Amino acid sequence: GRFVFSVPHPCFNAVSSQKTVEQMELDGQLDRKHSVKMSEYINSITGIGIEGPPRPHYYFDRPFSQTLNTFFDAGFLLDGIAEPVADQEDATSNPFSWANYTEVPSQLTPDCVWLTCDCYNRLKRAIAHI
Numbered sequence: 062g063r064f065v066f067s068v069p070h071p072c073f074n075a076v077s078s079q080k081t082v083e084q085m086e087l088d089g090q091l092d093r094k095h096s097v098k099m100s101e102y103i104n105s106i107t108g109i110g111i112e113g114p115p116r117p118h119y120y121f122d123r124p125f126s127q128t129l130n131t132f133f134d135a136g137f138l139l140d141g142i143a144e145p146v147a148d149q150e151d152a153t154s155n156p157f158s159w160a161n162y163t164e165v166p167s168q169l170t171p172d173c174v175w176l177t178c179d180c181y182n183r184l185k186r187a188i189a190h191i
Contacts, residue, residue, distance in 0.1 A: 076108035
């Protein structure tokens, strides 16, 4: 079987990430640079998410290794991965919209393949001899 899923990118689209926009002059033109600053990655934290909630709540952002190891432990192998980014044509007037971050992926989409127990055990034995 195959299991393809999409999650907010754990490196860039997490509670502790900070979107930034810088304006600079480049070759006589004003240019904007969108980037993401990340300060915490491993542990869960609380946050507000959007304006207006009654109080902060927990987010369970997980490191990518923790997410994938869950599937590896169940006999899946990673067969592919995508990190889609916005197209330049999708840019909006909101400087912090993900549509403006054309060099930073907001999503992570792994493609996992499940192996039968026999096939999985043979593969583990083969890798052990490498």
